[in-house]
Amino acid sequence: MMSDTTTRPEPRTYPQPPTSEPVSDELLVVHLKHRATEYFRRPELVSHQVADGILAITLAAVEGRPPRTRNFPLGEVAEFVVEAASTAYEEAFDAWTQSRYGVDAETYRSMNETSTGLTMAEKMRRQIAEGLGVDPSSVHFGGSFTIEDDEDWESSPDEE
Known part of the structure; x- marks a missing residue:
């Protein structure tokens, strides 16, 4: 598990065809002004939000550690970026939705969102x-x- 690491994670690989819903490799990158950059991705990364001058990153329970929230004051953050999921993930997700539900990934997401x-x-x-x-x-x-x-x-x- 990779929660709160300063090392960019290796790209995920996905079996073809996937037998279960693939986990997105979308990556939250937090560039800090006076510390090393930190990387967060699913399934450890649950969510992130900015409120009251704080970037709050909610992390799932990992290896016996309870769920928690990392708080970064915006004054310490140079920038944070969400890197989109890779083409490999999108292809695996599309294959999974086709085999599981008979619809492409775009249709599946549209139905889920609405x-x-x-x-x-x-x-x-x-x-x-x-x-x-x-x-x-x-x-x-x-x-x-x-x-x-x-x-x-x-x-x-x-x-x-």
Whole structure:
């Protein structure tokens, strides 16, 4: 585990195809004015935020150590940067969403962002309804889906 280290971590490698959801290699880099740069990444990195002149970095429990928050006064921080996830991660994540849910990573993220707390089936049902322009309660699964109201199909956008 790498929480609060001053050594840039080695790039992660991902099995192809992934058998479980890959962990992002997005990296939070904190350049300090009078100390060594520090690096944080998932799964140890839970979140970061700036409030009241403090960069607060929340870290998960690691190797018997409880969860904790590292606080960096902004006066001591030259800059902090979130480096985006690598192409290798994005490809692995896309392969995982394709094999697990039958959708690409972009569709999966879109469904997750707009419908937290819902099952994947419900998210897919809502996405299908949105694509068809019908109420989500009209879409039902049963190996396929049906639309309750036939008049939804009576006119096409070209006829209007």
